[in-house]
Amino acid sequence: MTRYHNLAALLGQRIEQGLYPIGVRLPSIRVLSKEHGVSITTVQQAYRELEEQQLVEARAKSGYFVAHRKLRPGLPAGCDMTQCSLAIPQWDLVLGMAGPAQAGETAFGTAAPDVTASSLKPLTRALSHVSQRQHLRTFDDEDIRGSVELRGQIARLMIDGGSRMDAGNILITDGGREALSIAIRCVCKPGDLVAVEKPCFPAGLQLLHGLGMHILEIPTDPITGISVEALELALEQWPVKAILVTPTGQNPLGCHMPIARRKALLELAQGHDVAIVEDDVYGELSYPYPRPATITSMDFSGNVLLCSSFSKTLAPGLRVGWLAPGSYMNRAVHMKYIGTGPTASLPQLAIADFIRQGHYLKHVRRMRGQYQHNRDVITGWVTDYFPCGTRVSRPQGGFLLWIELDRRIDAQRLNQALSDQAVSIAIGAVFSAAGKYDNCLRINYARPLSDEIKQAIRQIGMKVQQLLEQP
Amino acid sequence: MTRYHNLAALLGQRIEQGLYPIGVRLPSIRVLSKEHGVSITTVQQAYRELEEQQLVEARAKSGYFVAHRKLRPGLPAGCDMTQCSLAIPQWDLVLGMAGPAQAGETAFGTAAPDVTASSLKPLTRALSHVSQRQHLRTFDDEDIRGSVELRGQIARLMIDGGSRMDAGNILITDGGREALSIAIRCVCKPGDLVAVEKPCFPAGLQLLHGLGMHILEIPTDPITGISVEALELALEQWPVKAILVTPTGQNPLGCHMPIARRKALLELAQGHDVAIVEDDVYGELSYPYPRPATITSMDFSGNVLLCSSFSKTLAPGLRVGWLAPGSYMNRAVHMKYIGTGPTASLPQLAIADFIRQGHYLKHVRRMRGQYQHNRDVITGWVTDYFPCGTRVSRPQGGFLLWIELDRRIDAQRLNQALSDQAVSIAIGAVFSAAGKYDNCLRINYARPLSDEIKQAIRQIGMKVQQLLEQP
Numbered sequence: 001m002t003r004y005h006n007l008a009a010l011l012g013q014r015i016e017q018g019l020y021p022i023g024v025r026l027p028s029i030r031v032l033s034k035e036h037g038v039s040i041t042t043v044q045q046a047y048r049e050l051e052e053q054q055l056v057e058a059r060a061k062s063g064y065f066v067a068h069r070k071l072r073p074g075l076p077a078g079c080d081m082t083q084c085s086l087a088i089p090q091w092d093l094v095l096g097m098a099g100p101a102q103a104g105e106t107a108f109g110t111a112a113p114d115v116t117a118s119s120l121k122p123l124t125r126a127l128s129h130v131s132q133r134q135h136l137r138t139f140d141d142e143d144i145r146g147s148v149e150l151r152g153q154i155a156r157l158m159i160d161g162g163s164r165m166d167a168g169n170i171l172i173t174d175g176g177r178e179a180l181s182i183a184i185r186c187v188c189k190p191g192d193l194v195a196v197e198k199p200c201f202p203a204g205l206q207l208l209h210g211l212g213m214h215i216l217e218i219p220t221d222p223i224t225g226i227s228v229e230a231l232e233l234a235l236e237q238w239p240v241k242a243i244l245v246t247p248t249g250q251n252p253l254g255c256h257m258p259i260a261r262r263k264a265l266l267e268l269a270q271g272h273d274v275a276i277v278e279d280d281v282y283g284e285l286s287y288p289y290p291r292p293a294t295i296t297s298m299d300f301s302g303n304v305l306l307c308s309s310f311s312k313t314l315a316p317g318l319r320v321g322w323l324a325p326g327s328y329m330n331r332a333v334h335m336k337y338i339g340t341g342p343t344a345s346l347p348q349l350a351i352a353d354f355i356r357q358g359h360y361l362k363h364v365r366r367m368r369g370q371y372q373h374n375r376d377v378i379t380g381w382v383t384d385y386f387p388c389g390t391r392v393s394r395p396q397g398g399f400l401l402w403i404e405l406d407r408r409i410d411a412q413r414l415n416q417a418l419s420d421q422a423v424s425i426a427i428g429a430v431f432s433a434a435g436k437y438d439n440c441l442r443i444n445y446a447r448p449l450s451d452e453i454k455q456a457i458r459q460i461g462m463k464v465q466q467l468l469e470q471p
Numbered sequence: 472m473t474r475y476h477n478l479a480a481l482l483g484q485r486i487e488q489g490l491y492p493i494g495v496r497l498p499s500i501r502v503l504s505k506e507h508g509v510s511i512t513t514v515q516q517a518y519r520e521l522e523e524q525q526l527v528e529a530r531a532k533s534g535y536f537v538a539h540r541k542l543r544p545g546l547p548a549g550c551d552m553t554q555c556s557l558a559i560p561q562w563d564l565v566l567g568m569a570g571p572a573q574a575g576e577t578a579f580g581t582a583a584p585d586v587t588a589s590s591l592k593p594l595t596r597a598l599s600h601v602s603q604r605q606h607l608r609t610f611d612d613e614d615i616r617g618s619v620e621l622r623g624q625i626a627r628l629m630i631d632g633g634s635r636m637d638a639g640n641i642l643i644t645d646g647g648r649e650a651l652s653i654a655i656r657c658v659c660k661p662g663d664l665v666a667v668e669k670p671c672f673p674a675g676l677q678l679l680h681g682l683g684m685h686i687l688e689i690p691t692d693p694i695t696g697i698s699v700e701a702l703e704l705a706l707e708q709w710p711v712k713a714i715l716v717t718p719t720g721q722n723p724l725g726c727h728m729p730i731a732r733r734k735a736l737l738e739l740a741q742g743h744d745v746a747i748v749e750d751d752v753y754g755e756l757s758y759p760y761p762r763p764a765t766i767t768s769m770d771f772s773g774n775v776l777l778c779s780s781f782s783k784t785l786a787p788g789l790r791v792g793w794l795a796p797g798s799y800m801n802r803a804v805h806m807k808y809i810g811t812g813p814t815a816s817l818p819q820l821a822i823a824d825f826i827r828q829g830h831y832l833k834h835v836r837r838m839r840g841q842y843q844h845n846r847d848v849i850t851g852w853v854t855d856y857f858p859c860g861t862r863v864s865r866p867q868g869g870f871l872l873w874i875e876l877d878r879r880i881d882a883q884r885l886n887q888a889l890s891d892q893a894v895s896i897a898i899g900a901v902f903s904a905a906g907k908y909d910n911c912l913r914i915n916y917a918r919p920l921s922d923e924i925k926q927a928i929r930q931i932g933m934k935v936q937q938l939l940e941q942p
Contacts, residue, residue, distance in 0.1 A: 100612060115607060128603050338678040347815065
């Protein structure tokens, strides 16, 4: 976070808390500069940021005022009951969402990060250098557990999440997807019951279903995450074998579980001898800094398996993920061997170089700032352009916004209606095995904001309004 | 094949057939040059090749003579009975064989090709160029089915194996291992019975076992491949769901199934409604040219699934394989999605460039020549340095030699004894779930031959002799 970001956040908080009521004149640039010991330019940048967020408005020769704006939209409803489902009918819909965007399409449906940032350029160079200088190594098979350099770097990165690991605790995988697939198979066999958050990201549901697991959906609050209380009731009723949970930057809600609830979840799982598969792909993209500790870091039983990847922090096309499988390392290595063999060396060595040279932390810091800024601006646009009563999540990390529309709207119909405008969204129906989210959608706000994106958000809002007005 | 290769092969054949008996003087260089319409240099190169193979010997001022040499070693025994096994106990041994060689080690145990050839240099350049010029594409997720350019190139390459496919019939995977893993899960569920060749490559056995399949081992002849007769008997007795077979360049025997037997195998499988999973990773490294047609190319039922990769023809570290799943494409795509997600773009685009520019066919042609030459020379060294009675396979493709030692030798003990010399082999025990190959080993002859390799082969032979002489 830069200085002006910090100042903007502070002022924004005071406005939200009502310390500066609507219409009131805000402190002058000069006063704030003195008060906070920052330059005039910094204060100007902070006010510009707040203008973009539509929290303040500038009036010529008078200064800045708290803006008259719509109320902040309500939160999406939590889900009210625990549900168990055997079938996942939405594969065709999920497949339709997968893959690269069409040329000219404004694709809000993916869960891909912004890969256009200039801070990724050294990674391009690293890929090119490694392929030239270490070509024999990149042509040969890598260690089945992955490059020891990269595993060492990952162990160091994981200290921020509270974990004390070394290279020996980590298995490199072909993306986070393989990490998750291996983790689930380490602790479950086909026919077992796995508890998940509701709503849950589509790949997680498809993966569990494809591996032959049964799925138990646990209500998940848009601010505090999975309901530990509902989970406790569920564990007493059902023979749950594992809990798949994303405590930091939940997908699609973007929320962080408070530390106390993480501890309660861990105690509950340990008490029932249930494994936890912790998906931490958005962990390093937490807006609050330092990021919250992982559940894995609180565990001493070896029954918590942490899955992560560079797909959200760097680029999904690299296909490099990792798994810290706790006490299941032997089983995990066997699954890696029979599933795909060793992961390719080239991207591993390039990422290890990128981290070692300090580019990684710089890039991730920059992206956190961009994503947090985009969240505020996009939330403002949704507030402006979507019908009254639209509910919106308040992500604490990542780059995904969950939007709940009027119950009469079918997001799938909305998506079809938008295809003429070359705009696409992720439809809510694929985020639950038991249905319920037909009137919800998820949008990606990773990319640098532009008028094109603003207009696309406006088009979605207008289309929703049209659908509401249709008989 | 170059001209001198052709001439050497012709002369070698005549010697083997007894047209030129041992000790006889061979035609002079001048005569052969006239007879075959080739240059003096070409004949000299051909004779040098035959000398290396120890088929001829030069005598100063007299010319070339058919060499006095040991008889060609016998073939390894086929295996005599069909066996069904539930347990595969050798995972630790297989894991020990996996991964890159130690520095200074002469590793004969891997199944990796020679990646030091200069004809691979354009691939290094392609990797570097693609990572620089198409970096946004390589950072983004690829189509879940893989790059359409590469799938188109593969479809064209597969014409040599008799297949008429297009990009839509092919799914790119993270190496051949994932292709195999998906293919098996397309046609079987855990607990099903899969017929395999005996001996079978270790990753195949581990994969089937790890996926929960039961394994039925079918006797396999070192010249004609899997016994269709034994398979027929087996299909009448057992509820076999799939047959995993490597008809071209079987691993470890290196043999090609004759075309008539491929057809018989296909008819048998169709008659019993059993799927065939055809592993074709060594197909393009067939010494006979053109390569034999795949079983897949003879099938119209869609119940034959072809697995292949660039791991044996180019480099295993690229981790690019493919699957032509016949009528199971939808299921295969779902498994790809839940197992690893899309395969990385960078190596796909680089390989597509490498093929398009004509480097691929050139490289593969060169490697075929190198491997065939190495087979002959290495077989000669084994003949020279191993005890009498050693049996050796006669590979028709690939770069792997299967050696059967005296029954009293335990290859695992041999491998341990060799570790002092930093020499390692693949031990026979891991090539069967039902045991039987404790006295066998597999060696890799991919790399350019050197005195170091010759000495390592000599050391293995001496160690075998020592073990035989121990009480």
